[in-house]
Amino acid sequence: TTQIPNEDNVDEIRLFRPDCNMERMKNSMERLHFPCYDFDPNELIECIKELVRVDRDWVPDGEGYSLYLRPTCIATNPFLGLASPQKALLYCIASPVGPYFKSGFTPIRLTADTSFIRAWPGGTGSSKVGGNYGPTMKAAAEAEAAGYNQVLWLFGPEKHITEVGAMNVFFVLKDGVDGSIEIVTPPLSRGDILPGVTRRSIVDLANSWDGVKMSEREVTMAEICNAADAGNLLEAFGAGTAAVVSPISCIQYDGVDIDIHATGAITRRVWNDLTNIQYGKVNGPDGWSVII
Numbered sequence: 001t002t003q004i005p006n007e008d009n010v011d012e013i014r015l016f017r018p019d020c021n022m023e024r025m026k027n028s029m030e031r032l033h034f035p036c037y038d039f040d041p042n043e044l045i046e047c048i049k050e051l052v053r054v055d056r057d058w059v060p061d062g063e064g065y066s067l068y069l070r071p072t073c074i075a076t077n078p079f080l081g082l083a084s085p086q087k088a089l090l091y092c093i094a095s096p097v098g099p100y101f102k103s104g105f106t107p108i109r110l111t112a113d114t115s116f117i118r119a120w121p122g123g124t125g126s127s128k129v130g131g132n133y134g135p136t137m138k139a140a141a142e143a144e145a146a147g148y149n150q151v152l153w154l155f156g157p158e159k160h161i162t163e164v165g166a167m168n169v170f171f172v173l174k175d176g177v178d179g180s181i182e183i184v185t186p187p188l189s190r191g192d193i194l195p196g197v198t199r200r201s202i203v204d205l206a207n208s209w210d211g212v213k214m215s216e217r218e219v220t221m222a223e224i225c226n227a228a229d230a231g232n233l234l235e236a237f238g239a240g241t242a243a244v245v246s247p248i249s250c251i252q253y254d255g256v257d258i259d260i261h262a263t264g265a266i267t268r269r270v271w272n273d274l275t276n277i278q279y280g281k282v283n284g285p286d287g288w289s290v291i292i
Contacts, residue, residue, distance in 0.1 A: 014289045014292065015045070015048070015069075015290040017288050017290075018045045018048065019041065021197055022044060022045060023041070025041075025073070026041065027127065028127040031129070034073060039090070044092075051094060055094055059096070064099040067097075068097040069092055075087065105246075105263070107246075108238070108246050108248055109147070109149050110148055110164055110251045110252065111252040112151070112159075112161075114142065114151050117155060118136060118162060119155075119193070121190050121191050121192055125162075125192035126188065126193060126194060146252075148252060151164070151165060152253075158220050159220050161224070162186055162193050163193060165238065167196070167243060168198070169248075170238075171235070172236065174227075174231075175232070181211065182213045185215075198240050198245075199239055201274060205270070205273055212266070224258070234266075244275060245267060245274065
């Protein structure tokens with residue numbers, strides 16, 4: 001859950017879609033067989049609101065800055081051993097943060113040339129658990145050393161695209177026949193992609209736009225390469241709680257850099273629409289921006 005100040009009213013503090021974050025946390029706890037996964041999410045949201053009220057002086061000012069909130073649950077069994085948790089501690093970490101990438105809204109460069117795999121069907125890729133992140137550090141360090149900001153994660157022999165770094169990924173494609181515009185993000189159906197709250201919000205928003213088609217479907221590197229060769233790969237961007245939206249300007253694949261126009265009109269629209277709702281500049285759908 002990200003908590004964000006309203007720039008026009010410094011006394012107004014908001015949570016962004018806390019109900020969705022609670023839903024995902026409960027699902028993740030159930031996946032790890034925590035017996036307390038059926039806690040009352042509204043009670044935890046009220047506790048988090050009170051935490052923010054107490055720590056309101058830690059809320060930083062400025063667009064792109066927020067008090068990042070990380071509800072966390074750990075097992076506290078009084079022994080070492082591989083067993084389902086009998087006791088657990090549920091708490092919330094709060095930390096002031098600035099823009100996720102040092103470059104801010106500057107486009108990022110990705111590499112898909114890694115031998116590592118982030119997640120797979122039947123694993124925990126669709127759950128928010130620490131074990132999904134530790135194994136990605138080496139691949140991320142190698143990407144950075146090669147001149148790229150993050151890894152574009154692929155899966156399977158057909159090189160299905162899954163995520164970018166710790167974000168969901170979107171592509172803007174033009175149909176080569178009728179010129180129609182499609183926003184594409186990989187589906188959640190395989191179970192190896194995290195159901196991001198920002199991803200969910202972008203899908204909801206884009207489904208209400210005229211002139212574009214929002215699709216949750218499989219997308220492979222072959223399709224992206226073909227679209228780029230034909231001039232039909234218009235934009236790409238990552239999306240997540242911390243970064244909100246990160247434009248993508250390049251994807252390395254099989255040793256070749258695929259250049260992508262950045263930052264495009266749809267990427268900017270996603271950024272503007274989301275942040276305007278988060279900062280209370282416009283009224284979003286009911287329950288998205290919750291005033292504390």
